[in-house]
Amino acid sequence: MFAFIVAGCTRVQAQNVPARSKSFETGWRFTRDSVTNAEKSAFDDSKWRVLDLPHDWSIEGAVSPKNPTGSGGGYFPAGIGWYRKTFNIPNKWKGDKVSIYFEGVYMNSEVFINGKSLGIYPYGYSSFSYDLSTYLNFDKENVIAVRVDNSHQMNSRWYSGSGIYRHVWLIVTNAVHVAQWGVAIETPDVSSKKATVKINTLIKNETSSAQSIVLSTQLRDPNSKDAGNNQIKVELSANSEKEIAQTIMAPDPLLWTPEAPRLYEAHVQLSQNKKVLDETKTTFGIRSVKFTVENGFQLNGKTIKINGGCEHHDNGCLGAAAFDRAEERKVELLKNAGFNAVRTSHNPPSEAFLNACDKLGLLVVDEAFDCWRAGKNTQDYARYFDQWWNRDLEAMVLRDRNHPSIMMWSIGNEIVERGSPQAVETAKMLVKFIKKLDTTRAVTSAIVEDGKEWSTLDPLMAAHDVAGYNYHLGNASADHQRVPSRIIVQTESYPKDAFANWKLVHDNNFVIGDFVWTAVDYLGESGIGRWYYSGDVPGEHWEHDLFPWHGAYCGDIDLTGWRKPISHYRSMLYNDSEKLYMAVREPNPEPSEIKMTWWSVWPTWESWTWPEYAGKDLSVEVYSKYPRVRLYLNDKLIGEKATTLEQEHKTQFVLAYSPGILKAVGVDNDKEVESTVLKTSGDAAKILLHADRKKIIANGQDLSYVIIEITDKDDIFQPNAASRLHFHIDGPGTIAGVANADMKDTDPYVGNSHKAWHGRALVVIKSTHGAGDIKLTVSSPGLSDARVNIESASENTLPASR
Secondary structure (H helix, E strand, O other): OOOOEEOOOOOOOOOOOOOOEEEOOOOEEEEOOOOOOOOOOOOOOOOOEEEOOOOOOHHHOOOOOOOOOOOOOOOOOOEEEEEEEEEOOOHHHOOOEEEEEEOOOEOOEEEEEOOEEEEEEOOOOOOEEEEOHHHOOOOOOEEEEEEEEEOOOOOOOOOOOOEOOOOEEEEEEOOEEEEEEEEEEEEEEEOOOEEEEEEEEEEEEOOOOOEEEEEEEEEEOOOOOEEEEEEEEEEEOOOEEEEEEEEEEEEOOOOEOOOOEOOEEEEEEEEEOOEEEEEEEEEEOOOOEEEEOOOEEEEOOEEOOEEEEEOOOOOHHHOOOOOHHHHHHHHHHHHHOOOOEEEOOOOOOOHHHHHHHHHHOOEEEEEOOOOOOOOOOOOOHHHOHHHHHHHHHHHHHHHHOOOOOEEEEEEEEOOOOOOOHHHHHHHHHHHHHHHHHOOOOEEEEEEOOOOOOHHHHHHHHHOOOOEEEEOOHHHHHHHHHHOOOOOEEEEEOOHHHHHHHHHHHHHOOOEEEEEEOOOEOOEOOOOOOOOEEOOOOOOOOOOOOOOOOOEOOOOOEOOOOOEOHHHHHHHHHHOOOOOEEEEEEOOOOOOOOEEOOOOOOOOEEOOOOOHHHEOOEEEEEEEEOOOEEEEEEOOEEEEEEEOOHHHOOEEEEEEEEOOOEEEEEEEEOOEEEEEEEEEOOOOOOEEEEEEOOOEEEOOOOOEEEEEEEEEOOOOOEOOOOOOEEEEEEEOOEEEEEEEOOOOOOOOOOOOOEEEOEOOEEEEEEEEOOOOEEEEEEEEEOOEEEEEEEEEEEOHHHOOOOO
16 A cells, blocks of 8 residues: 655745846847857857747747648647857856756757857756856857757657747856755645644855855745744865755644645755855745545545646647746636646646646646657657656656645656566656655556556556556456555546546545546647548548647637536536536537547537527537526526436436527526526627736736637627637737637637637737737727727736736
C-alpha cells in the first residue's frame, strides 16, 4: 500500500531589492528567413521585424495542407527562426553573476552571446538558463542571438507553436547568492493549530575566497502578517555551494485548498556585515496530501474526488504564446466549468499557468514527457530521451516543486514500449530520480492497453505510486480484486462516458478521480472530436487526412471559451453549483445521418431557432439535479420526467418545432424551483460585445478577451449567425488574435477580420507600452456596429481587482 502525508508550495519568479529578475522581452528583432552569420554581433538585422516576447510564429502563418506539421500539428507552418536583441550592461554589475533565463523555447534553441555559442537545448517545454558573466561587454553593446529550429517534422502529435513563446529574464545576483530554483519548501506536519515549515536553501559562493554570511528566512501569511522566522550563520568555502535546512513553526496556519487557495511567502535573505547580498521571495501553500486505497486522495484530511481535465499548452488564437493573462484565463475557464484538477498533457506547463493554479485553486498533475525511448513521430522526444531525460526531469521538478497546486508528477503518456521489461526499468529509474528531488508527491503516468492482456501491464503500474489509466477505468473493480493495493486515477477518458466514469469514481475509494480528454479545445490533433455526416470522409482522426480540420473539438470548452453542453453535465455530476441546464440536439439532416467518433459527443446547442425544421420533431436534452423536470413551450406544458440518479440526471423530450419560448423547470416536492429558457431569435441585426476586463496594464503584455455575439433586433442571441466580422482598433492596443470555435474555418488567427460561428466569435486585445483608451469597433454588413472601450494604464494606477 502506498500512503504518505506531505504539503506543497509554490515557487514564483523572485522579486527582490534590488530585483534579481529583470524582464528581457522588449525590442527583439526576428526573422524567419534563411540566414547565415546571424549569431555574430556585427550582423545587420535592421530589416528584421521588431517585436516583444512571448512570440509564436506558427500561429501567424496560414493553415495549409502543404505545411509539414501535418494533421497532428494542425497544418501550421514551422521552420527555422532567428531572434536578436542588442542591450547594454551597467558598470555597477561588474563582479555580479548575470545569466539569461528562458522559460521555454520551441525547439532546438541555440543561444549566442556576442557571437559565442552558449549551448543547444532540444526540449521545447523545459526552462533553462546560461551564465553570461564572462562574455559581457561593459563598455559597448552586447548582442544575444537565438536560433530556433522547428524544421524537423513531425515532432509533435499536437500544435506545438514555434519560437520564444514563454517569458525571458536576465537574472543578476551577487557572486554569493541563492542558486536558481535553490529554495525548496515542505510542510510535513500540518494541523489546525500549527504547521511545520521546512525550508532548504542552496547557497552558491562563486568567489575565490571563503565567505561568512547570515541566512535569514521570514514567513508571511496570506494577510502579509509575520508567520515565523529563522536565522543562521553559514560558512562557505571558496567556489562552493551548500544546502542549509531551516525549520519554522507556523501558528494557526491558513491552509491551501481549491476553495480557499491561501498563499504564504518565504523571504530568504543572504547578508554579510548587515549588507544584503541576495534576496528571494518564494510563494508557497500549507497543505497536507495523503493517498490511500481506503480513503483515496485526501487534502488536509478530507477526501476529494478529482473532476479533472487534460489540457494542452496552446492558447487558441494566440497559439503557444504564454501571456500571463492568457494562462490565468485558462485556469478561470476550468474552474468556472467545475473542474478541480488539470493534467498538463503532455509536458511541463508555463510558470504563469502554475501560478494561476496556485492563486485560483486548481490541482495539477505536472507531466514530463509524451514518449521515452520509442517515438510516436519520427522527430519527437525519443531522439533526445537518453541524453536529456535527467536534465529535463530535474528542470521540471526543481522549478515546480513549491507549487501547492501540484498533487502529482507524471513521467509519461501512453509510452510506446509500455509492454516491455525495459519500460518497467525506465519507469523505476524516472521515479527514483524524482524522489531524490521531491519526496512529497506521488508519481504516476498515463497507461493504455497495448493489444495484450491488461494484466500484463501490472509490473509497469507497480513502478508508480498511483496507476494512471487511459480509457480503462471499467477495469478498476476487477483490478482491485487482483491488486488490492493499487490506487487508480483515470488519466484520460472519452467525453461521452461522463456518467459511467463519475459513478466509478464516486463508488470506489481506491479510484481517486477522472481526467477527461479534454478540458479545452486545442489546435492540432485535427478532428479527434469531430462528428460528421453521411458522405463525409468516415472514420477516426488518425485514419485519414481531414483538412480543413486543424483542431481537436473534443474539449468541454470551445476555442472562444464557451462551455459546451457536456461541460454543464459533467460539472453537475461532480458539483452542486448548477442544477439545471437545457440544450437541443442537432437533428439528422435527412436523408443523411450524423456520425460519431470516439472522442465526439452529439452536436447539441443552446438554441430554439430551427426555422428549417418547422413542424418537425426535435429532441430537447435537460440535465438536472432536481428529482423531476417539466418542459414548457410558449407556457404550454409538454411533459414532466424524472431526472434522478437512476436516469443519470438527464432526460430528453421530443416535440415538434414551433418558434417561441422553450422553458425547462426543476421540480422538487411538486414545487417548481428553478427554470432556464431558450428563445427563438429573429434575423441577425446587432452585435453585442462582452470584454472580460475593461481595464488592463499598459505593459505590452496584458490582454482583454472580447466575446462577440450576434443578436436579433431585440437582443436575442442568434445561434445560426455566420456573419463576416471586421475589427478596428484605435488607441494604445493591438489585436493579438481572432477566432471562432469552428475547427474547419481556415481564416487566419492573426488579422482584423473573422467569421462568426453559431453566433459567436472572439477578439483578443493586447496592450502596448502606452497608456490611454483602447477603442474596439466591430462591424459587419447588414448589422449595426458595436464598440467597447478598454482602459490601458500603468500598473500602479489600476485597482487591485479589475
